[in-house]
Amino acid sequence: MFATRFAPSPTGRLHKGHAFSALTARQAASEAGGRFVLRIEDIDPTRCKPAFEDGIYEDLQWLGLDWEHSVRRQSDHLDDYAGAVEDLRQRGLVYRCFRTRKEFLDTIGHAPHGAAEAVRPGPHPQDEEAELLRAGRPFAWRLSLDAARDTLGGAAWDSLSFFEEGQGPQGENGRIKARPETAGDVVLARKDAGAAYHLAAVHDDALQGMTHIIRGVDLFEATHIQRLIQSLFGWPEPIYRHHRLLTGPDGRRYAKRDGSVTLQALREDGMTARDLRAEIGF
Numbered sequence: 001m002f003a004t005r006f007a008p009s010p011t012g013r014l015h016k017g018h019a020f021s022a023l024t025a026r027q028a029a030s031e032a033g034g035r036f037v038l039r040i041e042d043i044d045p046t047r048c049k050p051a052f053e054d055g056i057y058e059d060l061q062w063l064g065l066d067w068e069h070s071v072r073r074q075s076d077h078l079d080d081y082a083g084a085v086e087d088l089r090q091r092g093l094v095y096r097c098f099r100t101r102k103e104f105l106d107t108i109g110h111a112p113h114g115a116a117e118a119v120r121p122g123p124h125p126q127d128e129e130a131e132l133l134r135a136g137r138p139f140a141w142r143l144s145l146d147a148a149r150d151t152l153g154g155a156a157w158d159s160l161s162f163f164e165e166g167q168g169p170q171g172e173n174g175r176i177k178a179r180p181e182t183a184g185d186v187v188l189a190r191k192d193a194g195a196a197y198h199l200a201a202v203h204d205d206a207l208q209g210m211t212h213i214i215r216g217v218d219l220f221e222a223t224h225i226q227r228l229i230q231s232l233f234g235w236p237e238p239i240y241r242h243h244r245l246l247t248g249p250d251g252r253r254y255a256k257r258d259g260s261v262t263l264q265a266l267r268e269d270g271m272t273a274r275d276l277r278a279e280i281g282f
């Protein structure tokens with residue numbers, strides 16, 4: 001059965017871009033006579049706030065959306081993600097990384113944001129790791145792309161792909177080759193949270209039976225590494241439908257930092273949900 005989701009992170013109030021994304025996914029589920037799930041992706045303890053989660057329900061209700069009764073809040077399920085990382089650890093697919101962000105920046109010479117994420121530092125030498133563990137230093141778990149390739153085998157690695165029903169940033173659609181190497185040895189469990197976005201999201205997509213991932217094109221690149229994680233666990237492959245990002249009158253995409261366009265602010269200014277829906281094409 002067709003199933004899709006809206007999976008916001010409660011790091012601020014929702015804006016028009018979120019409304020567009022949620023309505024796009026909701027409409028697709030309705031058209032297909034399928035399921036629509038709301039998931040709260042709140043594993044980042046520094047940026048997520050309960051008040052913003054309340055704001056999500058308030059704004060989506062105001063928009064006239066409905067969703068399946070049970071809402072999964074990721075921070076309630078950290079054990080699930082830890083269990084998945086442990087599974088990978090037993091299979092030699094992850095390694096501990098004690099390096100700090102500053103250490104990375106120092107070694108790569110202040111690479112721009114993004115490039116700094118696509119690193120493949122490799123495991124620490126054994127004696128160094130033992131010492132860091134003894135000293136109680138916090139560590140992240142990183143996926144080893146080399147180990148992942150060995151586990152899958154070259155042929156499966158080379159044929160890893162996804163099906164795009166929407167469009168990537170360069171208009172990509174149809175069957176697309178996955179290039180997980182673009183993400184580097186991605187962090188699957190953060191130092192501070194014990195979980196991280198890619199793993200938690202694909203874990204939940206599988207658990208919740210999501211057949212279609214409908215989300216903004218800003219997450220298109222994330223699909224490459226997410227497909228690899230799915231295949232390492234033998235989780236089913238969903239179909240992807242990345243949608244365009246809504247832009248404001250100045251041609252720039254809406255972003256959380258621009259407080260003026262939150263749905264809450266629009267509502268307080270007297271905009272009705274009907275007006276907003278019409279403005280963004282629903």
Ligand code: GLU
Nearest residue numbers: 007008009041201215219
């Ligand atoms: N939680 C992510 C965000 O708010 C969305 C994740 C996804 O749709 O895969 O950007």
